[in-house]
Amino acid sequence: MSTARGARERARIEVTAAIKDEARRQLAAEGAAKLSLRAVARELGMVSSALYRYFPSRDDLLTSLIIDAYDSVGEAAEAAHAAAADAGPVQLWTNVCEAVREWALAHPHEYALIYGSPVPGYKAPDTTVRAASRIGLVLIGIVRDARLGPGLTLPALPAELRPEAERMAADFASDLPPDVAPALVAAWAQLFGLIGFELFGQFNRVVEDRATFFRNAAGQLARGVGLT
Amino acid sequence: MSTARGARERARIEVTAAIKDEARRQLAAEGAAKLSLRAVARELGMVSSALYRYFPSRDDLLTSLIIDAYDSVGEAAEAAHAAAADAGPVQLWTNVCEAVREWALAHPHEYALIYGSPVPGYKAPDTTVRAASRIGLVLIGIVRDARLGPGLTLPALPAELRPEAERMAADFASDLPPDVAPALVAAWAQLFGLIGFELFGQFNRVVEDRATFFRNAAGQLARGVGLT
DNA sequence: GTCTATAACGAGATAGAC
């Protein structure tokens, strides 16, 4: 019985993976808005009602794809961080940014799913939050570790921003001085401005040598949060 | 005869506007991927084939909406620039950024149309380029004008970026020193990272006082391109 | 010339009976 259950478990995992693979294929072809459980089922030679044994709704399938995408790019960022742990803070930051960019170039449709326009009618549940915050945590970690070293130099925080900065630090960067929190959040958002513009075509006729351009922009972002 | 022609012209303009208004309504409700000529026609009490007198295809209607959106946000940026022509460069830059953000908050679906995920199967024609570049031209203008005043201070341009910087300056910022071109393009992209993250929900649980946060981040961008 | 309406095509989605 336990072997039978093991086999069943394995089959379930395999079918779940096949469903997600096919759904990702459709994501690439038609976009998230047109993702349809029926079409996925048809392509897999299943009947649509059978899919509901694996995902209770289209939105749950979408949520699963979103979490997978966040985890995938988050892992890429963490791996880049781990691989260069002995580099200087600016180099470390730049490497992580480049890893995110490379993941995005390799997975444009999954990037669009998580960082592009919201899917009409879909509301992301709280279960996506943890995976979504992995990249931010890597960036926070770089600044935290750097602070133990040469120390940070930042422009003075305007008074109007101090309450928000302190709330940010208390909420998700308690081991960082409040002064750096807004700059860090801004750099995090700006990083995805650079990547999104390249991926979505805004850099056509504007940026040619995109790898070089991006590396330098990422280095500027690092300096903007006080890294040296 | 000329009055008859005038009346026809007027009617044509009115119907064209009604089609675009209804299309924008559908954009908000269902997303660009599901924009349907038939649904637009139905809602207007027309027959779908009649729409082809106004737009030769669904993609042409989309293109028209895209150009309108770029022009709308571009005008907002130009108006903000004109309204504060006597302010300092950083203030000017910040005002323009805030105008773009406010346009985006007021027109989230049109923002998603032009700066969000590409519409599957749609390829933007060259006719969108001019409208799309209006904001960039405003930002270039601010830096150009500031240079006549107090002068720019920028970190040295790395050697690897010099060829790209010179190509950029030659292509679309011929009245600017090449050193500033990459920083300006990066700031332009980063601006939309800030706006997109706020609009698409990435700032949920992260940034609370978004207006203050944005104003300060925009000011940092201004300093990043050498404005003082 | 300018417009709208009818009808149809081929492709795809969908709901429900079985």
Add this chain to the structure above:
DNA sequence: GTCTATCTCGTTATAGAC
């Protein structure tokens, strides 16, 4: 789980009103 009848879609051809 299967099948069918009925929807949707973009697009085109055609005919007729103004």
